[in-house]
Amino acid sequence: MSHDPIQPTRDDRFTFGLWTVGNPGRDPFGAATRAVQDPCRIVQKLSECGAWGVNLHDEDLIPFGSSAAKRDGIVADFKKALDDHGMVVPMATTNLFSQPIFKDGAFTANDPKVRAFALQKTMTAIELGVELGASTYVFWGGREGTETDACRDPQEATRRFRHAIDYLCEFVKDRGYDLRFALEAKPNEPRGDIYLATTGHMLAFIATLKNEEMVGVNPEVAHESMAGLSMTHNVAQAMEAGKLFHIDLNGQRIGRYDQDLRFGSEDLKQAFLLVRLLEGTAGTTPYTGPLHFDAHAYRTEDDAGVWDFARGCMRTYKLLAERARGFDADSEVRDIIAAMTDAAIDPLLGAPYSAASAEALRAMPIDIDTIAKRGLRYERLDQLMIENLMGAR
Numbered sequence: 001m002s003h004d005p006i007q008p009t010r011d012d013r014f015t016f017g018l019w020t021v022g023n024p025g026r027d028p029f030g031a032a033t034r035a036v037q038d039p040c041r042i043v044q045k046l047s048e049c050g051a052w053g054v055n056l057h058d059e060d061l062i063p064f065g066s067s068a069a070k071r072d073g074i075v076a077d078f079k080k081a082l083d084d085h086g087m088v089v090p091m092a093t094t095n096l097f098s099q100p101i102f103k104d105g106a107f108t109a110n111d112p113k114v115r116a117f118a119l120q121k122t123m124t125a126i127e128l129g130v131e132l133g134a135s136t137y138v139f140w141g142g143r144e145g146t147e148t149d150a151c152r153d154p155q156e157a158t159r160r161f162r163h164a165i166d167y168l169c170e171f172v173k174d175r176g177y178d179l180r181f182a183l184e185a186k187p188n189e190p191r192g193d194i195y196l197a198t199t200g201h202m203l204a205f206i207a208t209l210k211n212e213e214m215v216g217v218n219p220e221v222a223h224e225s226m227a228g229l230s231m232t233h234n235v236a237q238a239m240e241a242g243k244l245f246h247i248d249l250n251g252q253r254i255g256r257y258d259q260d261l262r263f264g265s266e267d268l269k270q271a272f273l274l275v276r277l278l279e280g281t282a283g284t285t286p287y288t289g290p291l292h293f294d295a296h297a298y299r300t301e302d303d304a305g306v307w308d309f310a311r312g313c314m315r316t317y318k319l320l321a322e323r324a325r326g327f328d329a330d331s332e333v334r335d336i337i338a339a340m341t342d343a344a345i346d347p348l349l350g351a352p353y354s355a356a357s358a359e360a361l362r363a364m365p366i367d368i369d370t371i372a373k374r375g376l377r378y379e380r381l382d383q384l385m386i387e388n389l390m391g392a393r
Contacts, residue, residue, distance in 0.1 A: 005318070005322065006315045006318040006319050006322070007050060007315075008049065008050030008051065008311070008314035008315065008318065009050055010050075010052045010086070011052075012050070012052065012291065012314065012317075012318065013052050013053075013288075013289070013290050013291050014050070014051045014052050014053075014290075014291050014292075014293065014313075014314045014317070015051060015052060015053040015054060015055055015090055015091070015290045015291065015292045015293070016046055016051055016054060016055070016292070016293050016310060016313075017054070017055045017056060017057075017060070017292070017294060018039050018042055018054060018055070018056045018057075018060035018061065019056070019057060019060050019296075020260075020293060020294060020295055020296050021037070021042055021045070021046065021296070021297070021306050021307075021309070021310050022036070022037045022039070022042055022060065023296035023297065024036050024037075025297075025299040025301070027299060030299070033299050033300070033301075034301070034302065034303060034306070035303075039056075039060065039061050039074075039078055039081070040077055040078060040080075040081035042054065043078070043081040043082060043085050043087050044081065044084075044085050045307055045310075046087065046310065047085035047086060047087050048307075049307055049310050049311050049314070050311070050314060051087070051310070051314070052087070052088065052090075052290075053087055053088040053089060053090045053091075053290060054082075054087055054088075054089060055089065055090065055091040055092065055093070055134075055290075055292060056089065056092055056093070056132075057092075057093050057094060057095040057125075058092075058093075058094050058095055058121070058124070058125035058128055059095040059098065060095075061074060061075070061078060061128070062074055062075070062128070064098075064099060075128070075131065075132075078132070079132065082132075088133055089129070089132040089133050089134050090133075090134060090135060090136060090289075090290045090292075091129075091134055091135075091136040091137070091138055091182075091246055091290060091292065092125065092126075092128065092129025092132065092134040092136075092137055092138075093125070093129075093137065093138040093139065093140065094121055094122045094125040094126075094139075096118055096121065096122070096141070096142065096143065097140075097142030097143045097190065101114055101117060102114065102118070102143045103143065104143070104151070105141070105143045105144045105145065105157075106118035106141070106143060106144065107119075107141065107144060107160055107161050107163075107164035107165075108141070108144045108145075108152070108157040108160045108161050108195060110151065110152055115160065115164070118164070119164060119167060119168070122164075122168060123168070123171055126168070126171070126172065126177070126179070129179070130175075130177050130179060134179070135178060135179060135180065136179070136180050136181075136182055136218075136245055136246050136289075136290070137172075137179050137180070137181050137182070138181075138182045138183075138184055138218045138246060139165070139181060139182070139183050139184065140184040140186065140218075141161070141184075141186075141194060141195060141196070142186070142190060142191075142194070143190065143191060144157070144161060144191075144194060144195050144196075145188070145191030145192065145193050145194035145195055146191060146192060146193055147191065147192040147193075149193075154195065157195050158195065158196075158205070161195065161196070161205075162205070162208060162209065165181065165183075165209055165215065166209055166210045166211065168181070169181065169209070169210065169211040169214050169215070170210075170211070172214070173211070173214075180214055180215070180216060180245050181214055181215045181216070181245075182215075182216050182217055182218035182245040182246040183196070183202045183205070183206065183215065183216070183217050183218065184202075184217070184218040184219070184220060184223070184248070185197055185198050185199050185201060185202045185217070185219070185220075185223055185224075186220070186223040186226070186258070187223065187226055187227040188226070189226075189257060189258050197227065198224065198227060198229060198234065199217050199219045199224065199234040199235075199237065199238060200234065200237065202217050203217060203237065203238065203241060203243060206243065215243075215245075216238070216242075216243035216244060216245030216246075217238045217243050217244065217245065217246075218245065218246040218247060218248060219231065219234050219235050219238060219244070219247055219248065220247075220248035220250065220294055221248065221249055221250050221251065221252055221263070221271075221274070222248075222250050222251070222252035222258050222259060222260055222261075222294075223248075223258070225252040225253070225254050225267070225270075226252060226254070226255075226256070226257075226258060228254050228255070230270070231270060231274055232270060232273045232274045232277055235247065235274060235277060235278070236277055239277070239284075239285070239287060244287055244289070245289065246289060246290060246292060247278070247287070247289070247290075247291065247292060248292055248293075248294035249263045249274075249291060249292065249293050249294070249295070249313070249317070250262070250263055250293065250294050250295035251263055251264060251265040251266040251267070251271070251295065252266060252267075253266050253267075260294060260295045260296050261295060262295055262297075262309055262312050262313055262316070263293055263295060263312075263313040263316055263317060264313075264316035264317070264319075264320060265312075265316075268389060269385070269386075269389065271316070271320060272320050272323060272324065272385070272389055275317060275320040275321050275324055276320075276324035276327070276328070278291070279321050279324055279325070281321075281324040281325050281327070281328040282328050282337075283328075291317065293310070293313040293314075295309075295313060296309070297309035297310075323388055323389055326388060326393070327384070327385060327388045330384065330388070330393065332380075332384060333381065333384055333385075336376075336377050336378075336380065336381045336384075337381065344364065345361075345364060348360055348361045348364070349361075
């Protein structure tokens with residue numbers, strides 16, 4: 001049998017959440033179309049598909065309100081399934097949005113008892129994640145927002161959220177856990193507006209934390225696309241800042257609700273550019289962390305369709321990575337995007353400011369008319385990208 005170059009393997013670092021392939025097809029307008037899956041079976045099936053790991057919210061594995069004995073039994077069975085199938089848990093998180101107590105938020109809620117319970121629940125969930133081997137802990141503030149801004153000063157909401165993250169960083173340090181936090185932004189849904197709505201908001205917020213070195217971001221394709229933003233640009237900013245601690249890959253149409261579609265099934269061009277950035281095929285430093293698919297199968301699918309979905313996410317990523325390598329190896333592409341150099345100006349632009357360099361730069365003659373008339377061949381470059389994606393090159 002011939003080798004399939006896009007067959008997923010453990011080396012690809014692909015992960016799925018229990019809540020992704022475990023999604024039963026329920027939506028706000030209709031009941032489930034598939035049975036709820038056992039977490040241990042999910043581990044088995046993902047392993048068979050070629051995934052490397054599985055991620056989870058606390059309640060994905062342990063039903064809310066479970067006794068300590070039941071919790072320990074569930075965890076023991078899950079750890080055995082991980083061992084049996086060679087799977088890992090790189091990331092964990094807390095469900096701070098499903099229970100009715102979080103209807104006004106968790107860390108930002110007006111009621112101090114709610115904020116205290118959110119910290120209690122998160123500390124317990126962090127212990128679970130560490131027990132399962134997670135090295136990254138994600139925070140998505142699904143209910144951290146408002147429908148009416150008259151309910152609280154958003155500055156106070158920011159201060160409350162900061163206190164929670166600072167507090168939990170100290171908890172992790174006190175326990176000696178080897179764990180980093182990744183903050184996940186979303187502009188809206190389920191709240192009318194969610195605080196810290198984009199990756200840029202999160203990066204600015206992180207700079208105000210007491211332990212900012214422990215905290216990065218977890219951008220999601222759908223969440224950035226919902227607001228009409230470029231996922232590629234936002235991921236690049238996070239990478240340049242050394243803050244891309246985790247990433248959520250899926251598909252999304254601009255202006256729609258959070259669709260969580262199969263990766264690459266929408267806006268293939270942007271998916272290509274994102275994979276190109278993550279893989280570093282243009283010569284930049286690649287991302288080497290987990291490649292997590294936070295998506296789910298169409299509601300139309302049965303059990304077999306769920307695993308078609310999972311394989312499709314991984315195979316599309318590998319196809320796009322292959323296309324990115326080919327694109328950046330294309331001599332015509334390299335010629336168009338080759339860095340422009342100027343022996344006189346480059347040393348001045350690369351040096352730190354000084355009075356002498358400023359005077360030299362200001363005195364440098366620049367023929368602005370000639371430069372303005374020069375074509376940059378970006379039309380050709382974009383066409384080369386399209387032809388590469390469509391298999392014509």
